[in-house]
Structure formats: structure tokens, C-alpha cells
Amino acid sequence: MPDNVKSQIISAIVSITDLPAEALGEHVPLGELGVDSLQALQLLVLLEREYKISLNETDLAKFKDIASIVELVTERLQPAAEIVHA
Amino acid sequence: MPEAAAQVVVDGTAPDTSLNFEQIRGLMLQRFPLAMIDKVLSYEPGKRITAVKNVSGNDIHFLGHFPEDAIMPGVLIIEAMAQAAALLAALTDPGTQATPALRYLGSVKAAFHKAVRPGDQMQIEVAVVRQIGHGWFVDAVVRVLNEVVSRGELLLAQAGASHE
Numbered sequence: 001m002p003d004n005v006k007s008q009i010i011s012a013i014v015s016i017t018d019l020p021a022e023a024l025g026e027h028v029p030l031g032e033l034g035v036d037s038l039q040a041l042q043l044l045v046l047l048e049r050e051y052k053i054s055l056n057e058t059d060l061a062k063f064k065d066i067a068s069i070v071e072l073v074t075e076r077l078q079p080a081a082e083i084v085h086a
Numbered sequence: 087m088p089e090a091a092a093q094v095v096v097d098g099t100a101p102d103t104s105l106n107f108e109q110i111r112g113l114m115l116q117r118f119p120l121a122m123i124d125k126v127l128s129y130e131p132g133k134r135i136t137a138v139k140n141v142s143g144n145d146i147h148f149l150g151h152f153p154e155d156a157i158m159p160g161v162l163i164i165e166a167m168a169q170a171a172a173l174l175a176a177l178t179d180p181g182t183q184a185t186p187a188l189r190y191l192g193s194v195k196a197a198f199h200k201a202v203r204p205g206d207q208m209q210i211e212v213a214v215v216r217q218i219g220h221g222w223f224v225d226a227v228v229r230v231l232n233e234v235v236s237r238g239e240l241l242l243a244q245a246g247a248s249h250e
Binding site: 016037038039041042044045048057060 | 192
């Protein structure tokens, strides 16, 4: 699942920034890639729509690099923990 | 009719949030020939706005688009969407002097389904998908006589916030 998520997130960033996919290292800070705050917001909405998840302003602050976004999205895609009644 | 308007609120129905052209002009930066909103029908701060643009054969862009076949330019339909969003931003945070106007387009994705011509009334509906910091992501739908003529997704930014 994470590899699939990673490739989809890279595709999303490529579509927003026009950067070549080869330039998008997993741990390269988005700021170094030239991703600005508006593009980050665009990515947030795109991910929400693609994965039908909900992300907020706090989550946006976690958009440090591709690895952190993959981690965040993967976490949100996990089914809610089963509630065990005593 | 202020008394009638007050009665509407007392009755529990939605209050009148319409704006006329002079009120809109007081909130907008754009002027002729790029003022693309004639009237606001209703709005909810931070959430949605419905506005109207009456398309006239007298509009200056029809001089060139096209001399023998007047069609509303798609870029001006997008401009109408953006101006409706900017109005909503101004109405959402009416501390107008200190609040930077929603002035920059970050990205646009739009589809056009039917030509808009003189005599048409465009009803522009804009809904806020997400507003974080100075960035606004909105969905827009434009209808003429209840038929969808265009849809758009716009990313806009307030002045001073673009590409920071």
C-alpha cells in the first residue's frame, strides 16, 4: 500500500508543480523543491479527493517531504481501531 | 422595505443577504471593463456565494470575441468565478482595510459545456472547499437558465500571500 500511495503522491506533486518525477526524492524537503504554500494547499485538496480522507491545517504543517505525506495518508487510510468492549 | 425584511428573519426563513451593484463595487477591486458581478443573490460567510452576471451584447469584449459570432470568452467566465470568490472572501472577513484582497489565481481547472451569449444571465455559485491561511480552494458552477454551462476548481490567494 505505501509504495502505491507514494507513487500516487509523486504523480500528484508532478501534476501540480511540473517538476520531473526523478527530482522528487523521498526525503527532499518540499521547500527545496520549490513547492510553495498554495501548491501545498492544492496537494491537500487533491489528496482529500483522491483518497476520500479529511486533512486539516495541522496536517498541512506535516507536509515536510514525500515520506511524511505518505506516512500521513497511509495512517488516515487505516480502518479505525476496533472498539473492544469489556 | 426594512419592515418586511425584518419580518422574514422573525419568521425563521433565511435572512436577505443579497447585494446590489453599488454594494459590490464598494467591495471589489475590479472596474470596467472587468467588473464581472452585477448582483449577489445570497451568501454564507466562509462557505458559499451565489452571484449574477448579466451578459450584454454591449459588453466590450464582444467587439473582438467574435466580430460575427458573439460568445462570452471562457477566461471571463473564470474571471467571474474568481470575482465571486473574492467577494465571498471580502464578505467573510469585513475588516476590509486590513485584510488583503483575494487577488491572485494560483491554479484553475475548468470545463465549458455550452457557449454563453448576449442576453444570457450567468448564475455563478462558488463553494469553499478549503481555506487555510491566505489560500482559498473553491469549487464553482455557472448556470444559464438552470443549465450548467461551466464548472471550475480555483485556487486563489490573498494579496501578499502568493507563492510564499
